[in-house]
Amino acid sequence: MKVSDRGLWIESPIPMADSLLWTVPLRLVEAVATGRPAELGTVPPPLADRLPEIRDIYAAWIKGGSAVPLIYNRAPSAPDAPQGVSLFFSGGVDSYHSLVKHRDEIDQLILVHGFDIPLTETVFFSTAESLVRRAAQTFGKRLIVVRTNLHWDESTAFTGQGRTPCPWVMYYGAAMAGVAHALAPIHRKVYFASTYAYGELRPAGSHPLLDPLWSTDSLAIVHDGGERRIDKLRDLIVYPDILANLRVCWQSFARPNCGRCEKCVRTMLGLRALGVESCPAFPTPLTPDLVRSQALDAIVVMLWRELLDSDLPAGLKNAVRAAIGSCEAGLPPRTGKPRQELRRLYYASRNAARALRAAF
Ligand SMILES: [Zn+2]
Numbered sequence: 338m339k340v341s342d343r344g345l346w347i348e349s350p351i352p353m354a355d356s357l358l359w360t361v362p363l364r365l366v367e368a369v370a371t372g373r374p375a376e377l378g379t380v381p382p383p384l385a386d387r388l389p390e391i392r393d394i395y396a397a398w399i400k401g402g403s404a405v406p407l408i409y410n411r412a413p414s415a416p417d418a419p420q421g422v423s424l425f426f427s428g429g430v431d432s433y434h435s436l437v438k439h440r441d442e443i444d445q446l447i448l449v450h451g452f453d454i455p456l457t458e459t460v461f462f463s464t465a466e467s468l469v470r471r472a473a474q475t476f477g478k479r480l481i482v483v484r485t486n487l488h489w490d491e492s493t494a495f496t497g498q499g500r501t502p503c504p505w506v507m508y509y510g511a512a513m514a515g516v517a518h519a520l521a522p523i524h525r526k527v528y529f530a531s532t533y534a535y536g537e538l539r540p541a542g543s544h545p546l547l548d549p550l551w552s553t554d555s556l557a558i559v560h561d562g563g564e565r566r567i568d569k570l571r572d573l574i575v576y577p578d579i580l581a582n583l584r585v586c587w588q589s590f591a592r593p594n595c596g597r598c599e600k601c602v603r604t605m606l607g608l609r610a611l612g613v614e615s616c617p618a619f620p621t622p623l624t625p626d627l628v629r630s631q632a633l634d635a636i637v638v639m640l641w642r643e644l645l646d647s648d649l650p651a652g653l654k655n656a657v658r659a660a661i662g663s664c665e666a667g668l669p670p671r672t673g674k675p676r677q678e679l680r681r682l683y684y685a686s687r688n689a690a691r692a693l694r695a696a697f
Contacts, residue, residue: 340519347485347519359519361388361409362511362551363487369395369402370502377409385411387550394547398540399503418525418555423447423481425513428469428584428593430604431530434569435561436476437576439528445479446472447527449516451491452509453587456484461590468582468593475578481520487512510543514551517558526557535563537639565643570607580608583618596621599631603640606657610647628656630672633664 339348342360347353361377361384368375369392380388388407396404424439426432426446436443448469454462466482473480485491489501489508510529517527529548533539548560562569573579585604589595596605596619605623608616621627633641644657663670668684669677 349483353519354521359515362514366508366511367502368405370399372403374406379410379412381412381553384553391550414554416554421524422526423524424528430569433579435528435530447481449483451485458590471582487515508542528559528561531562534565567607581617594619606644610649625652625656629659630670631660632670638664
């Protein structure tokens, strides 16, 4: 079945809701980001009463966002709901952790083609789908595969406009809420697995402050999993099937995990700190050189600091310290290559000169 509205669409193998409620989250974010008032149609409670709050949060979080007027009608309450419970499932650490934690309650996993994997990457999506299908079989859950262009980079409604209204990281939770409402006939509750731990929270498209506000009286949307990543990994390492089928990487569409990017390396470090010498999901060995060469940014460096309190071997922990140090000093990472070391020297001299000028 396919639902569509003004350039946006969602496709799934199962019957979907016959209202346009699935369009409301993205239309609201689009309105805040562009400054154009939103016409949102008919919205059921309690979402109808919370739309102004959602708008105000987005207006504060999106660069250039504004608290535009929202035009909509309140639908009557319709609390009757199906009994199913779903989890958005990509096959990464966060979604696996929510699956293990709520395994007795969850009925079905939702895998979306068009979110982190572009619609054009059909071969790689088949690989990702087969990994997720194994997880569904292992845990005895139904798998529902959805295709959609709710990711604005995928949508013909936006690609002709030169730029999308705001970055994906600021609205991926709204897109998930849209899919959750489109699949309303199959569930009364949907889990969104958290990306960030409670100590790392920042404005983001999926957030414990924001996600539950998309709920209606017949569908509860639950933001789940504020535990630290290393604590999630500790709960997962007792499942060999999970370690073999993990997919955490966003950098490669050639294989499930590249084994070299920041997220792959951070996950490998977490596993190593927990005593997992090697994980079959990652194609490369974890070495101090690989760790030291990671270029961290201001957001992920916070996630790396928790590794300093872990039981990593000294060589790897020193490499983690070096990668964090490079980021904090505003220097390129250590790769051992002469050209990169010269760049480090140049940036170190420039930073020292700036510090001297600021001091006097
Ligand atoms: Zn990777």
